[in-house]
Amino acid sequence: MSDAKVRPFLKTLSLQPENQETPISFVPNKRTPYQLFYRRNHFTYPTLTYLNYWLPIRGLVNRPTLFSLSDIYQLPSKSLKVVLECAGDKRSFFDPKVFGEQWEKGAISQGVWKGVSLRTLLELAGLETGAKEVVIEGYDVGKRKDTEEIHRYARSLPIEKALHPDTLIAYECNTQPIPFKHGFPFRLIVPNWYAMASVKWIKQITVIGKHFDGPFQNIDYMYYPHIESIKDAYPVTTINVNSTIQSPQDMEILETGHHLVKGIAWTGKGEIKKVEISTNNGHTWAEAELEQHDNKYGWYTWTYEWVVQKSGEYSILVKATDSFNRVQPERPFWNRKGYGYNAIDNVKVKVE
Amino acid sequence: MSDAKVRPFLKTLSLQPENQETPISFVPNKRTPYQLFYRRNHFTYPTLTYLNYWLPIRGLVNRPTLFSLSDIYQLPSKSLKVVLECAGDKRSFFDPKVFGEQWEKGAISQGVWKGVSLRTLLELAGLETGAKEVVIEGYDVGKRKDTEEIHRYARSLPIEKALHPDTLIAYECNTQPIPFKHGFPFRLIVPNWYAMASVKWIKQITVIGKHFDGPFQNIDYMYYPHIESIKDAYPVTTINVNSTIQSPQDMEILETGHHLVKGIAWTGKGEIKKVEISTNNGHTWAEAELEQHDNKYGWYTWTYEWVVQKSGEYSILVKATDSFNRVQPERPFWNRKGYGYNAIDNVKVKVE
Numbered sequence: 001m002s003d004a005k006v007r008p009f010l011k012t013l014s015l016q017p018e019n020q021e022t023p024i025s026f027v028p029n030k031r032t033p034y035q036l037f038y039r040r041n042h043f044t045y046p047t048l049t050y051l052n053y054w055l056p057i058r059g060l061v062n063r064p065t066l067f068s069l070s071d072i073y074q075l076p077s078k079s080l081k082v083v084l085e086c087a088g089d090k091r092s093f094f095d096p097k098v099f100g101e102q103w104e105k106g107a108i109s110q111g112v113w114k115g116v117s118l119r120t121l122l123e124l125a126g127l128e129t130g131a132k133e134v135v136i137e138g139y140d141v142g143k144r145k146d147t148e149e150i151h152r153y154a155r156s157l158p159i160e161k162a163l164h165p166d167t168l169i170a171y172e173c174n175t176q177p178i179p180f181k182h183g184f185p186f187r188l189i190v191p192n193w194y195a196m197a198s199v200k201w202i203k204q205i206t207v208i209g210k211h212f213d214g215p216f217q218n219i220d221y222m223y224y225p226h227i228e229s230i231k232d233a234y235p236v237t238t239i240n241v242n243s244t245i246q247s248p249q250d251m252e253i254l255e256t257g258h259h260l261v262k263g264i265a266w267t268g269k270g271e272i273k274k275v276e277i278s279t280n281n282g283h284t285w286a287e288a289e290l291e292q293h294d295n296k297y298g299w300y301t302w303t304y305e306w307v308v309q310k311s312g313e314y315s316i317l318v319k320a321t322d323s324f325n326r327v328q329p330e331r332p333f334w335n336r337k338g339y340g341y342n343a344i345d346n347v348k349v350k351v352e
Numbered sequence: 353m354s355d356a357k358v359r360p361f362l363k364t365l366s367l368q369p370e371n372q373e374t375p376i377s378f379v380p381n382k383r384t385p386y387q388l389f390y391r392r393n394h395f396t397y398p399t400l401t402y403l404n405y406w407l408p409i410r411g412l413v414n415r416p417t418l419f420s421l422s423d424i425y426q427l428p429s430k431s432l433k434v435v436l437e438c439a440g441d442k443r444s445f446f447d448p449k450v451f452g453e454q455w456e457k458g459a460i461s462q463g464v465w466k467g468v469s470l471r472t473l474l475e476l477a478g479l480e481t482g483a484k485e486v487v488i489e490g491y492d493v494g495k496r497k498d499t500e501e502i503h504r505y506a507r508s509l510p511i512e513k514a515l516h517p518d519t520l521i522a523y524e525c526n527t528q529p530i531p532f533k534h535g536f537p538f539r540l541i542v543p544n545w546y547a548m549a550s551v552k553w554i555k556q557i558t559v560i561g562k563h564f565d566g567p568f569q570n571i572d573y574m575y576y577p578h579i580e581s582i583k584d585a586y587p588v589t590t591i592n593v594n595s596t597i598q599s600p601q602d603m604e605i606l607e608t609g610h611h612l613v614k615g616i617a618w619t620g621k622g623e624i625k626k627v628e629i630s631t632n633n634g635h636t637w638a639e640a641e642l643e644q645h646d647n648k649y650g651w652y653t654w655t656y657e658w659v660v661q662k663s664g665e666y667s668i669l670v671k672a673t674d675s676f677n678r679v680q681p682e683r684p685f686w687n688r689k690g691y692g693y694n695a696i697d698n699v700k701v702k703v704e
Binding site: 008010013016025026045092097102145180181250 | 367
């Protein structure tokens with residue numbers, strides 16, 4: 001009985017649809033085990049039959065094509081370690097608060113995704129002139145609260161992003177078939193963008209000659225800077241430069257002595273160049289030890305050896321800078337739907 | 353694949369020791385399944401060997417006795433439905449915030465506990481005159497942050513509480529042996545008191561003639577009303593009258609129409625007599641439908657049929673009143689260690 005297993009769990013936000021977040025302080029840093037991979041759904045899980053699964057590419061293409069599962073598996077593939085972060089990650093920290101799922105710091109996970117470049121499929125089908133966007137539809141479908149109509153989850157990519165060789169039709173995650181809840185058999189993986197773009201359970205791909213105006217990119221996943229008006233709204237795309245302190249925990253009580261402050265940093269633009277830490281609420285800053293790696297789309301782990309001799313209360317702040325010189329701001333960019341929170345992360349601790 | 357199972361999980365606060373809270377909005381209301389029963393530990397799990405397990409009763413008794421497992425199982429038993437609530441439940445809602453585990457609304461669970469009255473054992477051993485308190489020690493042991501010494505988790509009960517026939521040496525929960533993490537083979541169950549009193553993995557029971565001053569009742573589990581001084585401190589005992597809204601969730605977006613507002617209410621003194629609800633931030637109140645039952649120590653479920661025609665933002669408040677006329681206060685009683693939070697519960701929702 002001494003071997004009572006202790007393990008972390010997802011944090012439940014809702015069950016219909018299933019929205020559960022990663023216990024970010026308690027997961028291994030390299031790959032998020034799929035049981036702890038955050039789950040974000042717009043609808044209940046879809047019903048799919050795989051015996052007769054085909055992936056159609058249609059619209060403005062020379063050769064509309066139906067790909068079978070094995071057609072896709074036999075095409076040249078690549079594997080990429082990619083951070084998936086929900087656009088609503090950290091929403092609960094906005095002040096004033098915003099409505100919607102109250103994600104804390106765990107609407108983010110990382111895995112190695114293997115698949116075929118969407119570009120490969122588009123080239124096989126042959127883009128027609130006038131192709132402007134590529135619409136990816138999922139099998140997930142349901143009623144939105146703002147209308148009585150039934151909608152399918154669907155998103156478009158501008159043609160340049162669709163043709164980026166790292167935009168994948170993925171079929172494996174962490175060397176296993178993608179778990180059903182994360183999009184089996186095929187999930188779009190759009191590195192560098194918030195994960196609303198990474199459509200699960202792909203049903204079909206359609207090349208169109210105009211701007212797609214589905215509600216998941218013209219109503220949701222828009223930044224609305226004003227509380228009432230829709231003025232100045234613009235779409236959510238690239239992940240902001242960001243970081244999270246995994247340890248210590250907010251409001252934790254520590255002893256004097258050595259503590260390893262640790263966490264992750266990530267960006268949707270270039271690489272993380274620097275992570276700075278303050279243990280005195282921003283009066284002075286020091287550089288954290290930053291993991292070196294060459295995964296363009298993965299997060300960076302960082303650590304900081306903190307020696308604290310004096311008891312009292314401490315505010316620990318962390319801010320990351322990316323290679324485009326984007327730095328986490330002191331205050332988040334407040335927007336009505338609560339997307340893209342990336343203010344300097346902080347925890348308060350008491351040393352006894 | 354349409355049967356993708358969706359289930360709630362405990363929320364992880366820490367793993368060493370294990371502290372995880374019940375997803376209170378997502379559990380069945382009658383009994384908390386043991387997988388979702390909140391876990392609150394002061395130390396890592398103890399190592400016990402059951403082959404040689406004996407329960408000693410010693411100290412100021414006429415016949416110091418070692419009870420075997422089967423001795424206990426063969427004594428007259430009773431079953432009680434009891435709410436166990438951590439004294440730190442809802443700590444995260446204090447303002448100003450207090451240090452320590454940031455429990456939300458889920459450091460509370462309910463089960464049917466079966467066992468022998470502690471009184472029966474004390475009568476078999478025979479109390480000596482001068483018996484003042486009964487000390488219950490657990491097998492869990494470790495270092496506290498405030499000292500280098502090793503402490504065993506131990507608590508005392510005043511003799512009247514120890515002799516209350518509903519104070520149990522429990523060995524079953526929900527008709528099963530108590531799960532190891534919840535105190536197998538024996539857990540003290542002290543109805544009406546916060547659950548720090550309900551010592552797990554009982555190692556021994558000692559009757560003493562003075563006040564016990566272990567750190568888990570003379571340092572922790574004391575109300576300290578002042579931020580610096582220990583003036584006016586007094587021990588945490590009886591559960592405050594309290595209630596929790598399980599649905600809707602805070603910051604949820606709802607449609608116009610009918611909604612069932614639902615939750616639980618409980619008290620450590622008498623019964624819940626009334627649950628009132630306001631959907632306009634306290635301007636007017638109505639009575640919720642309150643479950644009738646005769647479990648003295650269980651929680652009460654309540655529901656309220658809310659019809660909302662007008663879109664906008666609503667603050668829903670709930671307050672319970674018990675048969676001793678204790679009512680939840682508007683503001684919690686702030687105390688330095690953050691115990692006993694029972695302010696009126698509230699959620700804010702947006703109706704679209």
